[in-house]
Every structure is written in structure tokens, then in C-alpha cells.
Amino acid sequence: MVDNKQQWKAWLYLSPAIVLLLVFTVWPIFNTVRMSLLENYSGLKAAGGAVFEFGIGNFQKVVEYKRFKECLTNTVLLCVLTVPISTLLALLIAVTLNSIKPLQKLLQTIFFLPYVTNSIAIGMVFAAMFNIIGLRPDGVTADTWGIINNVIQFFGGKPVNWVNQGSQYWANMTVMVVYIVWNALPFKILVLLGGLQSINKQYYDAAKVDGTSRKRVFTRITVPLLSPMLAYVIITGFIGGFKEYSSIVGIFGETMGPPDAAGRLNTMVGFIYDALSTNSQGRASAAALILFAIILAVTLFNNMVIKKHTHY
């Protein structure tokens, strides 16, 4: 009796969540697979009563698109560049932060600050810092080089056209890497510092008694005991990296590139939205499933590598 009543109650409590999940999560999963397998599926045409043939043409076309290859290259490049840099930097900061006492809390708060920002808004600040100020659309008269170039000149370097008309691809990418790393640091530092603080002090005391060198303590105690946290930040870093989009909108706007090379920095997610905005839901679905497959593969691969090297 009681059991039956509990059953009934449980489903009642779950009902709002279940209804919403069915409509906005479960149905989309099936529908995405369905649309991706209907040739040239378009929501607009479907509403007009068009019938679509079954086939894998969407996947073939998406993969053949030059744009798609560019988006994939950009996304992979950003991941491969930003995840190692931000992870190493975060590790270095967290370990150093863990070794000091005065000012630790204050510095920890400062390092977390970039997390509570709007990635579009602060992207606009980075764009301003890298911009050549007052450069007219014709690209002729500039007032000044902008703060980052001023700093470069101060140290005797040559100013670079980072984001403006006529800028090079590698310069654009550098700006993106700097911004994404800046944005990714807070979360990684937070997790790694939390991990460091939970390592049992006895290991370090034992190492001290044995007179173990600093370097050895780091590679033989700190890194192994921190490995679950490192694994966590690397995996979430890759997942986030493959979904990169709004940070590019923040810096370059919806053109996704400098004014004379629109779309040059577009990513996988951007490709999906572009397909959606032209009502090519079939292509968009195919691209989304490819993105999902990539994320799944990278996560599984990371898990495999990490299992080999992680000590729990």
C-alpha cells in the first residue's frame, strides 16, 4: 500500500521535470537524428508539406563544405592551443598560491574574478585593447596603435595589426588564445587549488624528513595526487573548447573575423547556427551530431589516457 502511494507521489513530484525534459531534451535528440538523415531537410519546406528522402547526404555535404573544414580547423586549433596553456598556467599559479600564506585569500579572489564576467562584454574590452585606435574603414589614418601595441613598442617590439582590417590569421588567433586562456584560468585555478588543499600534509612531512628535493616532491607527490583534478579540468576544458563561440563574437562581433575576412574565425557551433539561420535544419543536425561525436571521442580518449596515469 505504502509502496504504491510512494510510486504515485514520486511521479507526481517528477512530472514537471519529465514533461519539460520530454519536450525540450528527449524529443530534440530523436528529432535531430531524424532530420540529419533526411536529404536536404529544411524546416521551412517541411512546414509547406515537402517530403524528404532518407539518406546520409547531409553528413557528406557538411564534411565536404570548405567552410566546415575551416570551422573545424579553428575549433581544434583553439582547443589544442588553449587547453595545455591554461592548464599549465593554472597549475603553476595554484601550486604557488598554495605555498604562501599572507595575501593568499586576496590573490585567490583576484584570480577568480574573470569567471564572473560576461564573455561578450569583456571580449569587447579585449578588442579595444588590441585595436588600432581610430583606424578608418579605408585602413589609412590611424590615431594611435592601441594599448597592447604601446606595451610592445615600450619593450622595443614592432606593433602588430591584431584585429583590424587587413590583419593576419595568426594575429587573430593569438588574440583569441589570449582571451580564452584569460577566461579559462579562474575555473581551473579554483579546482586545482581545492585539490591541493585536500592533499594530506603527511606526505609532504615525510618527504621533508627524507630530504626530498622540491622538484621531486612536485613530480612524485603533488602531480600524482592532483591527477584526478587535472583530469577533470582537462576534460571540461576540451568540452568547453569544442563549444567555443561567444568569446569570438565578443571580440570580432557577429562577422566572426576582421571586417575584410568575415567568418574566418568561425567555429563548429557557429557553423551549426549559420545552417540553422538559413533554415537548413538537416545540415545543422548533421553538424551537431558530428560535434557530439567529436566531443564524445575526445572525452573517451582523455579518459583512457588519464586512467593510465591517474592515481586515485
Place this chain on the structure above:
Amino acid sequence: MDNNVMHAKDLQQTSFNQKIIKFGVKFLAYLFLCTMALIVLFPFYWMIISSLKSLAEYRLNVPTFWPKKIIWYNYVEAFNAANLGKLFVNTMIVGVASTLLSLVITVLSAFAFARLEFKGRDTMFTLLLATMMIPGELFTITNYTTVTQLNWMNTYTVLIVPFLVSVFYIFLLRQNFLQIPNELYLAAKVDGTSDLKYLWKVMVPLALPTLISITILKMMGAWNSYMWPRLVANDEAHRLITNGLRNAFTTTTGDVNYPVQMAAVALVSAPLFLVFIFLRKYIMAGVSRSGIKG
């Protein structure tokens, strides 16, 4: 005798050297951390001082690191140019409504998963967790069609309803509920307390820190959401803050009135910083377990 003295001197020398090394290491540690902290803070500093400069001063060949003359009017201009008042109101409506509804749904679901026994509970929970791996864009494609068919385009509903259920929040709260001893529940049952009353009087207060974390992350989510609002509600009446900012200042490079643009960015960032200053503990606790923004 002589030997012994030498030895003591040597020892003194080494301990002195060790002290120097220790001091040097500490010094380098602080030097590194402070340099990194300055790099991290620089964009914020640049945003604020740029927002207070006149356009002429901003364009000086040798940049000034503190405005010669503080121009507060940039903020007025930014507020009007981006119609920030309306955007703030819209974002608050969507943020508050979606947070409240989301909390109710999350609490009820987490309670069912943590305390009630029903057929298929564990299977269903595992399936729910599995959906967390799927990138959100995959849902967006279909949801866009769904909300069009429901005639929800350009309403508050379309900004609130599709994201009310967060599997991650349910998971987080369920873990928290599981830590509350079952004996309390059974005792309440014996006393004839209803489930809802027990949930409200015992479980919710005990899980308050988690609920606060969820609230903040959800509000931040509304504040920072960009893609979905742009697709489904980009009209004047319902536009949210991030889109409004991006729309009002479409160009970020070239010949731009940066002081006003930076003032707008500062205005949009300010509420986030205020929340951070007062509720830092909850944000950091929530974030370290989630790895997601909003």
C-alpha cells in the same frame, strides 16, 4: 678543537644560505603571483579608466593611465545609446522568473530521486545524467522549431521555459539531500508530517547553501545568455542585456567611440561584480562542482 670551530662555522654558513634560498623562493613566488594578478586585473582596469576618458584623450599617442578629466557623462550616453534600462528590466524578469520556477522543479525532482522509492528510479537517473554529455546546440535546432510552432517567438515564455530543468542542478541537490539522514524523514512520517511540509521545513533549510549556489548560477546564466535569446527573442520588447550590448555596439574594431562602449560594458559587468563581492563563497562552491558557466 680547531676542526670543531670550522665545522660550526660551516653549519652556520649553510643555514644562512638556506635562509637566503628560502627567502628567494618566497620572493619569486610573490613576484610571479602578483605579476599574474596584474595581468588578470588589467582588462578591468583598462575598461574603467577608458570609460572615464574623453574620446580625444583616449586617442592620445601616449596613453594616459588615469583620465586627466573624468567624464561621467560617458555613462549617461552609454545608458541611453544601448537602452540599458529596458534591457536590465527584461533580464531581471527572465532571471527571477526562471530561477524561482527552476528551484521548485529542482527541489521536487531531487526529493523524489533522493527519498522516494519507485520503479525505474536508478535507470531514469542514469539516463538523465547521460543527457548532460550532449552539447546544447543539438537541442537548440529542434527547440527553435518547437517554440515557433507553439507561437512563443518574442515572448518572455520562450526565454524562460525551455531551460527550466537542469539535470546538473537536480544531481547536485540530490547528492545534498542524500546526506540528510533518512531517520529524520521516518520520524516526520511517524508524526504525521506531510512530505511537502517536511521538504519545506527540514530539507530545504538544510540544503540552503546548494540552493543559493543554484540561484546565483541561474541568475548569472540569464545575465550572460546570448545565443538562444538572439534566435528567439531579439525584438525591442524582450531583448536581454548581452544581446542589447552586442547590438548597440556592432563594431568592435576600427574607428569606434570606445569610452562610451567601455562605459556600457562596465554597466553590464557591475551587477555581476556586486553579486560576486557579497556571495563569493556560494559562487565558488557551486562553480567548483560544475565547470559550467551559468
